[in-house]
Amino acid sequence: MKPINLAGLELEHPVMIGAGTCKTISDLKQALRTPASAVVIGSITADSRTGNGGDVYHDGGYFSLNSLGLPNPGMEYWRYQLRYYIENVEGSNPERKPLLVSVVGFTPEEYGLLAKTMLEQKARAIELNFGCPNIWGTEGQKPIPSFRRDMVRAILEAVSQAVADDTCIGVKLSPFSDPDQLKEIARTIADYVGLVQFVTTTNTFPNAYAVHPDGRPCISFSGSSGLAGLSGKAMKAVGLGQLQQLRSILPAPIQLVGVGGISSGQDVLDYLRAGATAVQVVTDYLNRGKASIDAILTELVELTEQSQPQASA
Ligand SMILES: Cc1cc2nc3c(=O)[nH]c(=O)nc-3n(C[C@H](O)[C@H](O)[C@H](O)COP(=O)(O)O)c2cc1C
Numbered sequence: 001m002k003p004i005n006l007a008g009l010e011l012e013h014p015v016m017i018g019a020g021t022c023k024t025i026s027d028l029k030q031a032l033r034t035p036a037s038a039v040v041i042g043s044i045t046a047d048s049r050t051g052n053g054g055d056v057y058h059d060g061g062y063f064s065l066n067s068l069g070l071p072n073p074g075m076e077y078w079r080y081q082l083r084y085y086i087e088n089v090e091g092s093n094p095e096r097k098p099l100l101v102s103v104v105g106f107t108p109e110e111y112g113l114l115a116k117t118m119l120e121q122k123a124r125a126i127e128l129n130f131g132c133p134n135i136w137g138t139e140g141q142k143p144i145p146s147f148r149r150d151m152v153r154a155i156l157e158a159v160s161q162a163v164a165d166d167t168c169i170g171v172k173l174s175p176f177s178d179p180d181q182l183k184e185i186a187r188t189i190a191d192y193v194g195l196v197q198f199v200t201t202t203n204t205f206p207n208a209y210a211v212h213p214d215g216r217p218c219i220s221f222s223g224s225s226g227l228a229g230l231s232g233k234a235m236k237a238v239g240l241g242q243l244q245q246l247r248s249i250l251p252a253p254i255q256l257v258g259v260g261g262i263s264s265g266q267d268v269l270d271y272l273r274a275g276a277t278a279v280q281v282v283t284d285y286l287n288r289g290k291a292s293i294d295a296i297l298t299e300l301v302e303l304t305e306q307s308q309p310q311a312s313a
Contacts, residue, residue, distance in 0.1 A: 017293065019102035021286060
Protein backbone atom coordinates (compact mmCIF):
# COMPACT_ATOMS: atom_id res chain seq x y z
CA MET A 1 0.00 0.00 0.00
CA LYS A 2 1.22 3.52 -0.74
CA PRO A 3 2.26 5.78 2.14
CA ILE A 4 0.09 8.83 2.66
CA ASN A 5 0.71 12.35 3.81
CA LEU A 6 -1.68 13.67 6.43
CA ALA A 7 -0.96 17.32 7.11
CA GLY A 8 2.78 16.75 6.76
CA LEU A 9 2.80 13.48 8.70
CA GLU A 10 4.17 10.58 6.68
CA LEU A 11 1.93 7.59 7.36
CA GLU A 12 2.76 4.12 6.09
CA HIS A 13 -0.94 3.58 5.27
CA PRO A 14 -4.24 5.30 6.18
CA VAL A 15 -5.35 3.24 9.21
CA MET A 16 -4.78 4.92 12.58
CA ILE A 17 -5.99 4.09 16.09
CA GLY A 18 -8.27 6.93 17.24
CA ALA A 19 -8.95 8.76 20.51
CA GLY A 20 -10.43 6.98 23.51
CA THR A 21 -8.10 3.99 23.32
CA CYS A 22 -4.81 5.23 24.81
CA LYS A 23 -5.10 6.97 28.14
CA THR A 24 -1.91 5.62 29.74
CA ILE A 25 1.57 4.73 28.58
CA SER A 26 0.72 1.03 28.84
CA ASP A 27 -2.29 1.55 26.50
CA LEU A 28 0.05 3.32 24.10
CA LYS A 29 2.59 0.49 24.11
CA GLN A 30 -0.20 -1.96 23.24
CA ALA A 31 -1.45 0.22 20.41
CA LEU A 32 2.07 0.50 18.99
CA ARG A 33 2.27 -3.30 18.81
CA THR A 34 -0.50 -3.24 16.19
CA PRO A 35 0.24 -2.40 12.55
CA ALA A 36 -1.71 0.91 12.80
CA SER A 37 0.20 3.72 11.06
CA ALA A 38 -0.32 6.27 13.87
CA VAL A 39 -1.92 6.47 17.29
CA VAL A 40 -4.01 9.19 18.91
CA ILE A 41 -3.36 9.54 22.65
CA GLY A 42 -6.19 10.86 24.87
CA SER A 43 -8.37 12.75 25.00
CA ILE A 44 -6.44 14.37 27.81
CA THR A 45 -7.51 17.27 30.01
CA ALA A 46 -5.44 19.77 32.02
CA ASP A 47 -6.27 18.06 35.33
CA SER A 48 -6.54 14.32 35.79
CA ARG A 49 -10.08 12.94 35.82
CA THR A 50 -11.43 9.69 37.23
CA GLY A 51 -14.43 9.80 34.88
CA ASN A 52 -17.86 8.36 35.57
CA GLY A 53 -17.74 5.16 37.66
CA GLY A 54 -20.19 2.29 37.09
CA ASP A 55 -21.62 0.79 33.91
CA VAL A 56 -20.10 3.27 31.46
CA TYR A 57 -19.55 1.04 28.40
CA HIS A 58 -22.01 -1.24 26.64
CA ASP A 59 -21.24 -3.44 23.65
CA GLY A 60 -24.52 -3.97 21.84
CA GLY A 61 -23.02 -5.83 18.87
CA TYR A 62 -23.72 -3.50 15.95
CA PHE A 63 -23.34 -0.46 18.22
CA SER A 64 -21.66 0.55 21.45
CA LEU A 65 -22.60 3.12 24.05
CA ASN A 66 -20.16 4.89 26.31
CA SER A 67 -20.30 7.52 28.97
CA LEU A 68 -16.77 7.34 30.32
CA GLY A 69 -16.64 11.07 31.20
CA LEU A 70 -13.08 11.54 29.91
CA PRO A 71 -11.07 9.59 32.47
CA ASN A 72 -7.38 10.38 31.96
CA PRO A 73 -4.25 10.98 34.02
CA GLY A 74 -4.02 14.66 32.97
CA MET A 75 -1.51 16.96 31.31
CA GLU A 76 1.32 16.60 33.83
CA TYR A 77 1.37 12.81 33.42
CA TRP A 78 1.63 13.10 29.65
CA ARG A 79 4.05 16.01 29.81
CA TYR A 80 6.51 13.69 31.49
CA GLN A 81 5.59 10.40 29.81
CA LEU A 82 5.47 11.61 26.26
CA ARG A 83 8.90 13.21 26.11
CA TYR A 84 10.51 10.36 28.09
CA TYR A 85 8.85 7.81 25.84
CA ILE A 86 9.80 9.46 22.57
CA GLU A 87 13.38 10.10 23.66
CA ASN A 88 14.18 6.91 25.55
CA VAL A 89 11.92 4.04 24.60
CA GLU A 90 12.25 4.11 20.87
CA GLY A 91 12.61 0.31 20.89
CA SER A 92 8.87 0.19 21.57
CA ASN A 93 8.17 2.44 18.60
CA PRO A 94 10.86 1.32 16.18
CA GLU A 95 9.02 2.61 13.15
CA ARG A 96 8.64 5.99 14.80
CA LYS A 97 4.92 6.03 14.14
CA PRO A 98 3.53 9.53 14.59
CA LEU A 99 1.88 10.10 17.97
CA LEU A 100 -1.00 12.57 17.95
CA VAL A 101 -2.58 13.91 21.14
CA SER A 102 -6.28 14.62 21.49
CA VAL A 103 -7.04 17.41 23.97
CA VAL A 104 -10.13 18.77 25.72
CA GLY A 105 -10.09 22.11 27.53
CA PHE A 106 -12.80 23.47 29.77
CA THR A 107 -11.97 26.98 28.54
CA PRO A 108 -10.54 28.13 25.19
CA GLU A 109 -7.27 29.00 26.94
CA GLU A 110 -7.01 25.48 28.32
CA TYR A 111 -7.22 24.08 24.79
CA GLY A 112 -4.34 26.43 23.88
CA LEU A 113 -2.28 25.41 26.89
CA LEU A 114 -2.80 21.70 26.28
CA ALA A 115 -1.92 22.00 22.58
CA LYS A 116 1.23 24.02 23.30
CA THR A 117 2.37 21.73 26.11
CA MET A 118 1.92 18.52 24.13
CA LEU A 119 3.66 19.96 21.05
CA GLU A 120 6.59 20.95 23.30
CA GLN A 121 6.76 17.28 24.33
CA LYS A 122 7.12 16.34 20.67
CA ALA A 123 3.56 15.25 19.88
CA ARG A 124 3.46 15.31 16.08
CA ALA A 125 -0.05 16.72 15.90
CA ILE A 126 -2.90 17.86 18.11
CA GLU A 127 -6.52 16.85 17.65
CA LEU A 128 -8.81 19.37 19.35
CA ASN A 129 -11.75 17.30 20.60
CA PHE A 130 -14.86 19.48 20.16
CA GLY A 131 -17.24 16.65 20.77
CA CYS A 132 -17.24 14.85 24.10
CA PRO A 133 -20.93 14.49 25.03
CA ASN A 134 -20.41 12.74 28.35
CA ILE A 135 -19.47 15.55 30.72
CA TRP A 136 -22.21 16.26 33.22
CA GLY A 137 -21.98 18.82 36.05
CA THR A 138 -24.36 20.00 38.74
CA GLU A 139 -26.09 22.17 36.13
CA GLY A 140 -26.58 19.32 33.68
CA GLN A 141 -24.74 18.39 30.50
CA LYS A 142 -21.82 20.64 29.54
CA PRO A 143 -22.18 22.30 26.13
CA ILE A 144 -20.57 20.43 23.23
CA PRO A 145 -18.31 22.89 21.35
CA SER A 146 -19.00 21.25 17.96
CA PHE A 147 -22.53 22.68 18.08
CA ARG A 148 -21.57 26.23 19.20
CA ARG A 149 -20.05 28.51 16.60
CA ASP A 150 -18.93 31.00 19.25
CA MET A 151 -17.10 28.25 21.16
CA VAL A 152 -15.44 26.90 18.00
CA ARG A 153 -14.18 30.38 17.12
CA ALA A 154 -13.01 31.18 20.65
CA ILE A 155 -11.09 27.89 20.95
CA LEU A 156 -9.44 28.24 17.54
CA GLU A 157 -8.51 31.83 18.38
CA ALA A 158 -6.93 30.76 21.70
CA VAL A 159 -5.06 27.88 20.05
CA SER A 160 -3.76 30.13 17.28
CA GLN A 161 -2.32 32.44 19.96
CA ALA A 162 -0.72 29.54 21.83
CA VAL A 163 1.03 27.51 19.11
CA ALA A 164 3.59 28.26 16.41
CA ASP A 165 2.44 28.81 12.82
CA ASP A 166 3.73 25.58 11.32
CA THR A 167 2.14 23.16 13.81
CA CYS A 168 -0.21 20.40 12.83
CA ILE A 169 -3.64 21.03 14.32
CA GLY A 170 -6.78 19.03 13.65
CA VAL A 171 -10.35 19.48 14.86
CA LYS A 172 -12.59 16.56 15.77
CA LEU A 173 -16.31 17.18 15.35
CA SER A 174 -19.52 15.60 16.58
CA PRO A 175 -22.07 14.48 13.99
CA PHE A 176 -24.58 17.13 12.85
CA SER A 177 -28.14 16.21 12.00
CA ASP A 178 -28.86 19.78 10.83
CA PRO A 179 -27.06 20.38 7.49
CA ASP A 180 -27.18 24.16 7.98
CA GLN A 181 -25.43 23.86 11.32
CA LEU A 182 -22.79 21.64 9.72
CA LYS A 183 -22.23 24.34 7.07
CA GLU A 184 -22.03 27.10 9.68
CA ILE A 185 -19.40 25.24 11.74
CA ALA A 186 -17.43 24.16 8.65
CA ARG A 187 -17.29 27.75 7.44
CA THR A 188 -16.09 28.91 10.84
CA ILE A 189 -13.30 26.31 10.72
CA ALA A 190 -12.50 27.36 7.14
CA ASP A 191 -11.67 30.85 8.47
CA TYR A 192 -8.74 29.15 10.25
CA VAL A 193 -7.29 27.37 7.20
CA GLY A 194 -3.56 27.34 7.81
CA LEU A 195 -4.02 26.67 11.51
CA VAL A 196 -6.46 23.79 11.06
CA GLN A 197 -4.90 21.21 8.79
CA PHE A 198 -7.35 18.37 9.18
CA VAL A 199 -10.87 17.71 10.43
CA THR A 200 -11.75 14.36 12.00
CA THR A 201 -15.33 13.25 11.62
CA THR A 202 -17.06 11.96 13.56
CA ASN A 203 -17.15 11.72 17.32
CA THR A 204 -19.93 9.66 18.95
CA PHE A 205 -23.58 10.56 18.35
CA PRO A 206 -24.57 12.22 21.65
CA ASN A 207 -27.29 11.06 24.02
CA ALA A 208 -28.20 7.64 22.68
CA TYR A 209 -29.98 5.20 24.99
CA ALA A 210 -30.29 1.44 25.28
CA VAL A 211 -31.90 -0.91 27.79
CA HIS A 212 -31.39 -4.49 28.89
CA PRO A 213 -34.32 -6.90 28.27
CA ASP A 214 -35.53 -6.25 31.85
CA GLY A 215 -35.74 -2.49 31.19
CA ARG A 216 -32.63 -1.40 33.07
CA PRO A 217 -30.57 1.19 31.19
CA CYS A 218 -27.34 -0.28 29.80
CA ILE A 219 -25.43 2.80 30.93
CA SER A 220 -25.81 3.37 34.63
CA PHE A 221 -23.83 5.20 37.26
CA SER A 222 -24.56 7.59 40.09
CA GLY A 223 -26.38 10.63 38.65
CA SER A 224 -26.67 9.08 35.17
CA SER A 225 -29.75 9.43 32.98
CA GLY A 226 -28.63 6.43 30.93
CA LEU A 227 -27.79 8.68 27.97
CA ALA A 228 -24.46 8.01 26.27
CA GLY A 229 -22.41 8.45 23.10
CA LEU A 230 -23.16 6.03 20.25
CA SER A 231 -20.29 4.39 18.37
CA GLY A 232 -19.53 1.23 16.41
CA LYS A 233 -20.94 -0.20 13.18
CA ALA A 234 -24.17 1.82 13.48
CA MET A 235 -22.10 4.99 13.03
CA LYS A 236 -20.58 4.17 9.64
CA ALA A 237 -23.34 5.61 7.46
CA VAL A 238 -23.50 8.69 9.71
CA GLY A 239 -19.72 9.18 9.52
CA LEU A 240 -19.68 8.80 5.73
CA GLY A 241 -22.48 11.35 5.39
CA GLN A 242 -20.66 13.85 7.60
CA LEU A 243 -17.45 13.36 5.67
CA GLN A 244 -19.08 13.83 2.31
CA GLN A 245 -20.83 17.05 3.40
CA LEU A 246 -17.69 18.47 5.03
CA ARG A 247 -15.59 17.69 1.94
CA SER A 248 -17.92 19.78 -0.19
CA ILE A 249 -17.63 22.80 2.13
CA LEU A 250 -14.12 22.84 3.59
CA PRO A 251 -11.30 24.27 1.48
CA ALA A 252 -9.10 21.62 -0.17
CA PRO A 253 -6.02 22.22 2.06
CA ILE A 254 -8.02 21.01 5.07
CA GLN A 255 -7.80 17.22 4.90
CA LEU A 256 -10.36 14.84 6.36
CA VAL A 257 -9.93 11.91 8.70
CA GLY A 258 -12.87 9.49 8.75
CA VAL A 259 -13.95 7.71 11.92
CA GLY A 260 -17.13 5.87 12.82
CA GLY A 261 -18.01 2.20 12.47
CA ILE A 262 -14.83 1.01 10.81
CA SER A 263 -14.20 -2.71 11.31
CA SER A 264 -13.16 -3.97 7.86
CA GLY A 265 -10.97 -3.10 4.90
CA GLN A 266 -14.11 -2.32 2.88
CA ASP A 267 -15.14 0.25 5.52
CA VAL A 268 -11.76 1.96 5.12
CA LEU A 269 -12.08 1.99 1.34
CA ASP A 270 -15.57 3.50 1.58
CA TYR A 271 -14.25 6.37 3.73
CA LEU A 272 -11.28 6.95 1.41
CA ARG A 273 -13.61 7.07 -1.60
CA ALA A 274 -15.83 9.61 0.20
CA GLY A 275 -12.83 11.94 0.54
CA ALA A 276 -10.92 10.86 3.66
CA THR A 277 -7.13 11.01 3.58
CA ALA A 278 -6.86 8.67 6.59
CA VAL A 279 -9.17 6.86 8.98
CA GLN A 280 -9.31 5.97 12.66
CA VAL A 281 -10.59 2.81 14.32
CA VAL A 282 -11.91 2.94 17.89
CA THR A 283 -14.78 0.65 18.97
CA ASP A 284 -13.57 -2.30 16.91
CA TYR A 285 -10.07 -1.90 18.37
CA LEU A 286 -11.49 -1.65 21.91
CA ASN A 287 -13.50 -4.84 21.31
CA ARG A 288 -10.92 -6.92 19.40
CA GLY A 289 -7.53 -5.40 20.21
CA LYS A 290 -4.64 -6.01 17.79
CA ALA A 291 -6.74 -8.57 15.83
CA SER A 292 -8.93 -5.67 14.69
CA ILE A 293 -6.15 -3.71 13.01
CA ASP A 294 -4.55 -6.90 11.63
CA ALA A 295 -7.80 -7.97 9.97
CA ILE A 296 -8.69 -4.51 8.65
CA LEU A 297 -5.28 -4.08 7.05
CA THR A 298 -5.15 -7.57 5.55
CA GLU A 299 -8.50 -6.98 3.87
CA LEU A 300 -7.58 -3.47 2.78
CA VAL A 301 -4.39 -4.72 1.09
CA GLU A 302 -6.37 -7.45 -0.72
CA LEU A 303 -9.02 -5.00 -1.90
CA THR A 304 -6.43 -2.48 -3.02
CA GLU A 305 -4.54 -5.13 -5.01
CA GLN A 306 -7.76 -6.36 -6.64
CA SER A 307 -8.69 -2.85 -7.73
CA GLN A 308 -5.31 -2.20 -9.36
CA PRO A 309 -5.10 -2.81 -13.12
CA GLN A 310 -3.18 -6.02 -13.89
CA ALA A 311 0.13 -5.50 -15.73
CA SER A 312 -0.12 -6.95 -19.26
CA ALA A 313 2.08 -9.97 -20.00
C1 LIG B 1 -15.01 3.99 24.95
C2 LIG B 1 -14.83 5.18 24.04
C3 LIG B 1 -14.11 6.27 24.49
C4 LIG B 1 -13.94 7.38 23.66
N1 LIG B 1 -13.19 8.44 24.09
C5 LIG B 1 -12.92 9.45 23.24
C6 LIG B 1 -12.05 10.50 23.63
O1 LIG B 1 -11.48 10.51 24.72
N2 LIG B 1 -11.83 11.50 22.73
C7 LIG B 1 -12.41 11.52 21.48
O2 LIG B 1 -12.16 12.44 20.70
N3 LIG B 1 -13.24 10.53 21.10
C8 LIG B 1 -13.49 9.51 21.93
N4 LIG B 1 -14.31 8.50 21.54
C9 LIG B 1 -14.95 8.57 20.21
C10 LIG B 1 -14.14 7.79 19.18
O3 LIG B 1 -12.84 8.32 19.04
C11 LIG B 1 -14.84 7.78 17.80
O4 LIG B 1 -14.93 9.10 17.32
C12 LIG B 1 -16.24 7.18 17.83
O5 LIG B 1 -16.33 6.15 18.77
C13 LIG B 1 -16.65 6.64 16.46
O6 LIG B 1 -15.73 5.69 15.98
P1 LIG B 1 -15.91 4.09 16.19
O7 LIG B 1 -17.24 3.74 15.65
O8 LIG B 1 -14.76 3.47 15.45
O9 LIG B 1 -15.83 3.85 17.65
C14 LIG B 1 -14.51 7.38 22.35
C15 LIG B 1 -15.25 6.28 21.93
C16 LIG B 1 -15.41 5.17 22.75
C17 LIG B 1 -16.21 4.00 22.24
